[in-house]
Amino acid sequence: MTDLLPPIQTTARDDAVLKALAGFVRQEALGPGEKLPTERILAERLKVSRNTVREALTRWEGLGLVERRQGSGTYLKAAVSPDMLHMPLTLAGGNDFAGLMATLEIRRALEAEAAALCAIRAGKAELAEIERKLDLMEEAFQTRDGMSSEEDWEFHQAVFRASGNPLFEQIIAAMYEMFHRFWEHPLGVRDFGHASFPYHRTIFNCIAAHDPEGARAEALKLIATVEDDLKRGAANLKLSDRR
Amino acid sequence: MTDLLPPIQTTARDDAVLKALAGFVRQEALGPGEKLPTERILAERLKVSRNTVREALTRWEGLGLVERRQGSGTYLKAAVSPDMLHMPLTLAGGNDFAGLMATLEIRRALEAEAAALCAIRAGKAELAEIERKLDLMEEAFQTRDGMSSEEDWEFHQAVFRASGNPLFEQIIAAMYEMFHRFWEHPLGVRDFGHASFPYHRTIFNCIAAHDPEGARAEALKLIATVEDDLKRGAANLKLSDRR
């Protein structure tokens, strides 16, 4: 009794605009940073109102695909293709401890899996890149006494990228803003992140040895230390209510 | 209706509109499904043009926070708060086999973690809800000879929801469209999904017994069967180029 009667679609102009624009971008082989036609031109060419064009572009802007600069133009921020899948995530109350723990749980799941996949799939080039990031991070850690969040992040990004699955990097990158917001205000925990330091190299060693389960285990240990730091920070935070 | 919604002041109008609207939603304690003021009312109250209101609402619609129904009104689809964090993801080329495998790897990571967390955190009410979905699914499986994708999905949703971390459900729900697209055209694999059937109950048993590692292991087995079905389907697909 499956009544497969999908609703018919009579009007979908702004969607049509986006589809046309996606086709245009593909045909012109436009990449990130390049400028696309002005709203007035698009409206004229597509035979729709400028308002409709603007609504369509607003959608893309909200999805982070495009950046508008008043007086200058509209620029691509990411690669687009006609058959993209959009996953807008919203995390309510992202500023507090609970929200941070929630993202950390996601990160634990993804980081462990990515490390394991990376151990299986990473080739020589990827391994070299990861090791380069690792060296940079360790150097920064020594010279700046533990302040290596930027390099730390780049190491993890390299691992995600070498997992062979672009989704890992994308999801984590989307959550980066939240982590970053936090890393700059370590809740009074002076040595935040120090405990996680040694595990970066143990993870790399397992990956280089093509030991998926080892890499997974080390990644889990790393996240556990971050979780621990976070809980210590939460205790410090109990008294001061920030914003 | 109360006369909240004070006029907007500065530039960055549409952003200000969203902030004001978020505040309004919070003060009125509006929940999902409830209707919010019409565009014309908002424009008048906030002292901005209706177009500006529309651009703001278009943003929220693109983020899946709101649903517009022509002739009816604009309705909340999710809880909103003034300090939300948005993480829009876009994945290119989601239609092909590689894209499907990529999402499945994400699902493996999240499903295993969520099952484990669920085994730790699920209370009596959550357990009962999961078991209800499980019963529905098993019944549908028997009576419709394996066609239980809808109920199957609801079971997994219940598990994610009981994990205590809303991000799991959100990420997976965002990927649902891709899975669903596929489930309706099982690539010629007649008994697609059959192999995964028994693991639903074993997962539930582990969750009910508060056995995190057991639940994780069973979830991994389930995903493995789906992966296997998918690979069989890919072989069938080699010859026919769809769409």
Added chain:
DNA sequence: GTGGTTCAATGGTCCAACCAATTTCTGCAC
């Protein structure tokens, strides 16, 4: 009740301006 009809409300689209930020061009001083 069932099935149409009417009608007001609401989102969707369009137009024609104007504003604000940016870029580009122009012309003068040197």
Added chain:
DNA sequence: GTGCAGAAATTGGTTGGACCATTGAACCAC
């Protein structure tokens, strides 16, 4: 020719008003 300030053009942002398409409720005949 060079450099730079100011004018002009370009472009996204906003406004107000108009009309269309869909929805849903009230109403009416049967």
